[in-house]
Amino acid sequence: MELGMVLGLVAFFAGIFVGLPLAWVFLGCSALALFLTGNSLTFMAGAAYHAIDSYILMAIAFFIFAGNLMAEAGIADYLVRFAHSLVGKMRGGLVDVGIVATLFMSALTGSSVPCIAALIPLLVPRLERFGYQKRYTTAVLCSSSFLGYLIPPSVPVLMYCLVAGQSVAAVFLATIIPGLLLASGYMVLNHFMAPHYMIPGVEAPAIPEAPAARVKEIGVSLWYALPALGTPLIVLGGIYGGICTPNEAGALAVVYTALVGLFVYRQLTRRSVWSTFKTTIATLGMITLLLGFGTVFTRLLIREGVAQAFAGGMIQAFQNKYVVLLMLNILLLIMGMFIDGIPILLIVVPLIVPLVSEFDINLVHLGAMVVVNVGLGVVTPPYAMSIFVGSRLSGVPYEDLLKPMMFFLLFVGLPVLFLTTYLPALSCWLPTITVGPQIVGPW
Amino acid sequence: MSRLKSTFNKAMTFVQTAETVVCAIGLSITTLLIFAQVVNRYWLHFEIMILGDLALYCFIFFMFIAAAVATWNESHVSVDILKAKVLQGKPMSLAVHRVAMVLLSIGILCLLLPPVHRFLLRAIEYPEYGTLVRWFNTSWLMETFAFGMILVLVHLLVLAVRDVKNLRALRATRDRGDT
Numbered sequence: 044m045e046l047g048m049v050l051g052l053v054a055f056f057a058g059i060f061v062g063l064p065l066a067w068v069f070l071g072c073s074a075l076a077l078f079l080t081g082n083s084l085t086f087m088a089g090a091a092y093h094a095i096d097s098y099i100l101m102a103i104a105f106f107i108f109a110g111n112l113m114a115e116a117g118i119a120d121y122l123v124r125f126a127h128s129l130v131g132k133m134r135g136g137l138v139d140v141g142i143v144a145t146l147f148m149s150a151l152t153g154s155s156v157p158c159i160a161a162l163i164p165l166l167v168p169r170l171e172r173f174g175y176q177k178r179y180t181t182a183v184l185c186s187s188s189f190l191g192y193l194i195p196p197s198v199p200v201l202m203y204c205l206v207a208g209q210s211v212a213a214v215f216l217a218t219i220i221p222g223l224l225l226a227s228g229y230m231v232l233n234h235f236m237a238p239h240y241m242i243p244g245v246e247a248p249a250i251p252e253a254p255a256a257r258v259k260e261i262g263v264s265l266w267y268a269l270p271a272l273g274t275p276l277i278v279l280g281g282i283y284g285g286i287c288t289p290n291e292a293g294a295l296a297v298v299y300t301a302l303v304g305l306f307v308y309r310q311l312t313r314r315s316v317w318s319t320f321k322t323t324i325a326t327l328g329m330i331t332l333l334l335g336f337g338t339v340f341t342r343l344l345i346r347e348g349v350a351q352a353f354a355g356g357m358i359q360a361f362q363n364k365y366v367v368l369l370m371l372n373i374l375l376l377i378m379g380m381f382i383d384g385i386p387i388l389l390i391v392v393p394l395i396v397p398l399v400s401e402f403d404i405n406l407v408h409l410g411a412m413v414v415v416n417v418g419l420g421v422v423t424p425p426y427a428m429s430i431f432v433g434s435r436l437s438g439v440p441y442e443d444l445l446k447p448m449m450f451f452l453l454f455v456g457l458p459v460l461f462l463t464t465y466l467p468a469l470s471c472w473l474p475t476i477t478v479g480p481q482i483v484g485p486w
Numbered sequence: 487m488s489r490l491k492s493t494f495n496k497a498m499t500f501v502q503t504a505e506t507v508v509c510a511i512g513l514s515i516t517t518l519l520i521f522a523q524v525v526n527r528y529w530l531h532f533e534i535m536i537l538g539d540l541a542l543y544c545f546i547f548f549m550f551i552a553a554a555v556a557t558w559n560e561s562h563v564s565v566d567i568l569k570a571k572v573l574q575g576k577p578m579s580l581a582v583h584r585v586a587m588v589l590l591s592i593g594i595l596c597l598l599l600p601p602v603h604r605f606l607l608r609a610i611e612y613p614e615y616g617t618l619v620r621w622f623n624t625s626w627l628m629e630t631f632a633f634g635m636i637l638v639l640v641h642l643l644v645l646a647v648r649d650v651k652n653l654r655a656l657r658a659t660r661d662r663g664d665t
Contacts, residue, residue, distance in 0.1 A: 059565050060565070060567070060568060061587075062564050062568045062583070062587060063564060064562035064563065064564045065564060067590065067591045067594045067595070070594050070595070070597070071590070071593075071594040074594065074597040084598075086601075087598055087601050088598065088601040088602045088631075089605060091631075092627075095546050095549050095550070096542070096546055098538075098542065100545075101520075101542065101545045104513070105517065286524075287524055290520060294516075294518075294520035294524070295521065295524060297517045297521075298517065298518075298521050317510075320506070320513065321506060324506060324509040324510065324548075324552045324555050324556075325552075325555055325559040326556075326561065327509075327556075328509075328552035328553045328554065328559070328561065329556040329561045331549045331550065331553040331556070381565050381567065382563075383563045386563060425570070426565060
């Protein structure tokens with residue numbers, strides 16, 4: 044590697060450390076490296092422009108838009124009622140309601156922050172009245188927000204597919220089993236932890252005892268939640284039924300969500316639609332800058348042989364597929380502690396694809412592993428977006444959320460990551476039987 | 487001077503609103519074109535081939551303008567460890583940090599402007615028409631990219647002026663407190 048490139052990488056880490064916006068870090072260190080290696084800067088404009096010319100990016104835009112519309116459409120209340128009818132009766136079941144509602148919300152919003160933004164204001168005050176400590180329910184909801192990355196349609200999965208050139212249909216399915224495992228693990232752990240976080244002397248609400256009354260409640264709540272649950276049905280049914288491509292499914296989801304919000308739940312007003320547009324546009328603008336300049340940076344890394352040097356170094360140092368996977372997990376986890384998901388995908392995926400190809404690691408499996416890691420980053424301090432948002436929304440100090448969240452991370456999050464990494468069947472079996480082995484490849 | 491300032495502020499508000507409206511229209515048109523593509527295929531059984539490409543052009547167009555919206559909205563991603571751990575509770579240092587970051591961003595963007603200028607000249611000199619949408623000159627999108635980068639620069643300059651003003655106000659308050 045040339046000295047100019049090394050200095051460019053030093054500038055990259057320095058830029059991140061001082062808190063320069065990542066898009067400018069990508070662009071600045073690329074310009075510096077190109078200048079120091081005596082290359083022309085001309086390729087930067089073309090690379091940044093062509094990064095945006097993509098149908099998958101269009102799908103990302105649609106899913107973000109549909110997710111934001113969903114968050115404004117007031118569907119969280121109906122989902123909570125449905126989740127309550129399903130799991131409210133179990134021990135710690137009212138907190139399980141939050142986990143199940145997050146699972147449903149994930150399938151609607153495709154991201155983590157909109158899930159907790161919709162559920163925390165709704166659930167935390169209610170559960171406090173029923174005797175659950177605010178810091179515990181907030182911590183559980185923040186931990187479960189990671190499901191937003193795993194349950195399709197997922198924006199990070201789309202981003203992975205865009206960068207690694209993989210099938211969206213396959214990688215969407217690859218993260219479902221890890222996602223369900225995670226949700227089940229959270230519910231089991233909650234069963235044991237919830238009693239330690241109760242406010243003494245507060246009565247839990249009555250839930251119908253008679254089976255007939257319970258079935259009726261499930262039916263009624265499902266009826267109200269059904270229009271909202273139609274979105275994932277349209278998206279997944281459309282893609283896996285071979286009816287439409289991911290970006291077409293995204294557009295259908297937007298139109299359907301808008302219709303449900305306007306005419307069924309009637310919570311979308313002119314003001315909330317305008318606010319949704321503004322939020323979506325700002326997010327898309329941020330993605331444009333990140334993706335455009337991030338592509339400049341990663342093209343440079345590949346052109347200057349950094350990706351190959353990284354792969355060569357890792358192979359020489361570890362020579363074993365399982366150790367390499369462990370090292371990748373550690374690298375991704377450390378990055379996740381400091382950097383947001385999309386930049387991690389932009390930086391790391393082009394670097395590790397040549398490495399994993401050397402070890403015949405399936406790229407769909409890699410996708411699941413990377414997305415689980417990126418999801419863990421959302422709940423891993425110090426830079427944990429979900430803790431920041433959760434703390435702000437519930438008014439519980441950041442530090443108070445850390446202890447219960449660490450339990451969920453250590454006893455559920457990391458074991459699920461471990462299983463996803465070392466049991467390729469967990470991520471590759473479902474896509475193989477659904478979209479076919481010719482698309483997924485050998486694992 | 488104050489009239490000039492007020493006119494400038496009004497102009498900037500107009501630019502920001504115009505950008506948001508253009509992007510909202512672009513996002514809506516893109517969504518409807520793709521939706522129409524599905525409806526045509528399954529309902530009218532008549533696939534209009536140009537819809538997909540037209541939607542993509544519309545999407546690229548508004549995404550470059552959205553970059554400008556993200557800039558004035560300050561919806562960027564950065565690692566805030568330094569701010570959180572070292573500068574927390576020090577308003578002066580935070581203000582200096584903000585000014586430094588925005589000036590650094592402007593400097594970095596200026597490095598991109600010459601290549602963008604060459605890219606723009608080439609786009610103007612050699613128009614490229616769409617494969618399916620034959621009347622659409624894709625060089626317009628490259629021109630929009632250049633325009634978007636100029637808008638980003640303008641917004642960064644406005645942010646820099648605001649941050650410098652804040653810094654000066656903070657310093658003035660501190661000096662008054664000292665005396």
